[in-house]
Amino acid sequence: MEESKKFLYSAVQPTNNLTIGNYIGAIRNWTMLQNDYNCYFAIANMHAITVRQTPAVLRQRTLSLLALYLACGVDPEKCTLYLQSHVPAHAELCWVLNTFTYVGEMERMTQFKDKSARHAENINMGLMDYPVLMAADILLYQADVVPVGLDQRQHVEIARDIAQRFNNAYSPTFKVPEALYMKVGAKINDLQDPAKKMSKSGENPNGSVFLSDDRDTIIRKFRRAVTDSDLEIRYDPETKPGVSNLLSIYSVFSGKTVEEAAAEFSGKGYGDFKAAVGEVVADRLAPIQAQQQKLLADKPYLDGVLKKGADGAAYAANKTLSKVYKKIGFYQL
Numbered sequence: 001m002e003e004s005k006k007f008l009y010s011a012v013q014p015t016n017n018l019t020i021g022n023y024i025g026a027i028r029n030w031t032m033l034q035n036d037y038n039c040y041f042a043i044a045n046m047h048a049i050t051v052r053q054t055p056a057v058l059r060q061r062t063l064s065l066l067a068l069y070l071a072c073g074v075d076p077e078k079c080t081l082y083l084q085s086h087v088p089a090h091a092e093l094c095w096v097l098n099t100f101t102y103v104g105e106m107e108r109m110t111q112f113k114d115k116s117a118r119h120a121e122n123i124n125m126g127l128m129d130y131p132v133l134m135a136a137d138i139l140l141y142q143a144d145v146v147p148v149g150l151d152q153r154q155h156v157e158i159a160r161d162i163a164q165r166f167n168n169a170y171s172p173t174f175k176v177p178e179a180l181y182m183k184v185g186a187k188i189n190d191l192q193d194p195a196k197k198m199s200k201s202g203e204n205p206n207g208s209v210f211l212s213d214d215r216d217t218i219i220r221k222f223r224r225a226v227t228d229s230d231l232e233i234r235y236d237p238e239t240k241p242g243v244s245n246l247l248s249i250y251s252v253f254s255g256k257t258v259e260e261a262a263a264e265f266s267g268k269g270y271g272d273f274k275a276a277v278g279e280v281v282a283d284r285l286a287p288i289q290a291q292q293q294k295l296l297a298d299k300p301y302l303d304g305v306l307k308k309g310a311d312g313a314a315y316a317a318n319k320t321l322s323k324v325y326k327k328i329g330f331y332q333l
């Protein structure tokens with residue numbers, strides 16, 4: 001940890017198959033930020049169980065997500081990579097923060113409302129408490145910035161509110177974190193319904209491109225992507241959401257700006273454009289997929305990364321937790 005650097009925190013849940021939205025909105029950015037910040041990156045398995053999981057699958061997806069972080073270039077020598085459930089301080093701080101959070105504000109959270117509608121048979125307390133656990137994640141590490149996609153905006157806002165509430169009730173204890181959104185790709189949309197976010201759990205599998213999809217599948221999904229009828233390739237999310245979404249994806253995977261991408265395809269047909277986007281995504285994902293599989297074959301190495309990460313994370317987290325316990329009057333030995 002370099003004291004001169006600011007602190008950064010982010011996490012992904014090991015649920016369903018990750019999409020290129022998760023890559024573009026989150027993991028890819030981590031690799032660009034890891035040199036400039038002291039970074040903590042977690043696998044949020046405690047958040048994952050707010051929706052029923054099959055235990056063996058959850059275990060397998062945990063390692064698979066760690067291997068993906070590494071295959072994308074997140075460097076365990078520079079960052080702390082760890083599994084949320086390995087650091088008990090998350091659950092402990094969550095409990096304290098629960099007493100600084102109002103039921104009404106949790107009921108109003110968009111994601112809670114969406115997930116309650118989708119899992120009407122299992123609206124458990126964890127689902128409702130999810131943002132408080134996320135606040136505990138972030139606040140434990142005194143994070144300055146939290147790079148996330150736009151769908152997490154409300155959750156980072158509530159983490160800020162809770163931090164301020166606690167600081168005002170006692171004395172400055174938590175850093176108040178800022179969300180960090182990337183200019184391009186903070187919201188990648190569904191290929192079949194460009195008004196909607198591309199999601200791990202989307203109903204139409206053709207709308208989401210999964211990081212595990214093979215080349216043919218990726219190219220086929222882009223070929224079928226919904227665009228519009230005016231046949232002009234330009235970036236205008238308001239009136240041309242489908243084409244603009246494809247331009248954002250192309251821009252990120254090709255390393256070109258959205259303007260350069262639009263210029264490259266100006267005058268070309270949608271067919272050629274969609275094929276080119278599919279090609280560049282498939283080309284870029286192939287080496288990541290190969291490296292992920294290679295890493296998954298080396299379980300002792302992955303376990304070593306998690307062990308080192310858990311030690312580093314617990315050290316930082318316990319420092320904050322101990323301050324909190326002191327302030328709220330928990331008798332300490």
Ligand code: TYM
Pocket residue numbers: 009010011012013014021022023024025026044047133134137138146147148149150151152185186187188189197198199
């Ligand atoms: P999760 O697992 O749903 O998503 C992981 C990250 O991917 C981003 N993302 C997207 N970005 C752009 N376009 C999309 N279509 C898209 N879909 C997903 C998300 O914004 C997120 O950055 N609650 C979090 C995990 C979490 C967390 C945290 C994040 C737990 N604790 C503390 C930050 C800090 C979640 O469910 O992300």
